[in-house]
Amino acid sequence: MDLVMVTGLYVVIRCNAFPALEIYISLFIAIIIILPSLVLSGGVNSQVAYLLPLYPVMAALIGGYRESLIITILLVIGVILATIFSEHFIDLTEEAYSSTKSIDRGFWLAASIIFSGVFGRFFLKRYSELTEQLKNENIQDPLTGLLNRRGLNLYFSQELDNAEVSNLALSLILIDIDYFKKVNDMYGHDIGDRCLIEIANTLSQAIRKTDIIARFGGEEFIIILPNTQEIEAEVIAEKLRVLISEQKFSEFKLSLSITQGLTQRHSDNDNALKMIKRADKALYKGKEQGRNCIQRSE
Structure with a gap:
């Protein structure tokens, strides 16, 4: 029977007949396979029974919290029933039956299974936290806390796909801090870093919740604006330009400005690289025209 079930x-x-149920089926069959050994070796008195607390942890690792919880409940119910009817089990090991011993073993076995289920839950929670932390560290800029290039590529790709499927507008703003090298040369890189952090905070707080901002490198930032026409993006860019120009940065109360290049997704086979190149070209054109301005791409 075991061979038939495994096959x-x-x-x-x-x-791939029941992909959504594969984990459940696997766990249930694993329990069923061990049942004959349990029954023939004394139920809760069996040495094989001490393998049961491993099942909730296995279920947590293979499936998740819900699977672990289901397995824990089923096993605890099974242990309680096996304890109640323990005198009816045939023990091929010919160990002397004891009602007190069966109750004691059943209690500690059920307690071990419950503890295993709790441990599985704790393990999954901790694992999820660590995974999320590693994911964030992998896509976040360590200085500003914004997305880095890797994170930008990930979200930019998603927004491009959404825009193409939904036939919606998608705009991009490439931002460069004017004369930022002078700040580093005159005040040091620690002050330059402080200015970057404060500008990043100002920009991220000023944009909409649906917008995506990333540090593109050095003193450059990129903002992706889903469902936004270029003319609407220009209004947002002007708001950002004014905010930066009116604010003072670091303990030295430095006045800074930004130059911005704008572009919008084209319907004919556009991609992230093409959009960034157009915005970069517009940005340098803005620098040639005196900086502290906004320039649309051609």
Whole structure:
């Protein structure tokens, strides 16, 4: 019977017949396979029974919290029933039956299974936190806390796909801090970093929740504006320009300005690289025209 069930599970997985239920089926079959050994060796008195607390942890690792919880509940119910009817189990090990011993073992076995389920939940929570932390560190700029180039590529690709599928506008603003090299040369890189952090905070707080901002490198930032025409992006860019020009940065109360290049997604085979190149070209044109301005791409 065990061989038939394992073969059936293999066929189900290979044929991809029930992909959403594969984990549940695997866990249930794993429990069923061990049942004959448990029954024939004394139920809760069996040495094999001490493998049961491993199942909730396995379920957590393979499936998740819900799967672990289901397995924990089923096993605890099974242990309680096995304890109640323990005298009816055939023990091929010929160990002397004891009602007190069966109750004691059943209690500690159920407690171990519950503890294993709690541990599985704790493990998953901690694992999720660490995974999220690593993910954020992988896509965040360590200085400003904004997205880095890797994070920008990830979200930019998603927004381009959404815009193409929904046939919606998508605009991009490339921002460069004017004469930022002079700040580093005159006040040091620590003051330059402070200015970058404060400008990043100002920009991120001024944009909409649906917009995506990233540090593109050095003193450059990129803002992706979903469902936004270029003319609307220009209004947003002007708001950002005024905010930066009116603010003082670092303990030296430095006055800074930004130059911005704008572009909008084209309908004919446009991509992230093309949009960034157009915005960069517009940005340098703005610098040639005196900086502290906004320039649309051609």
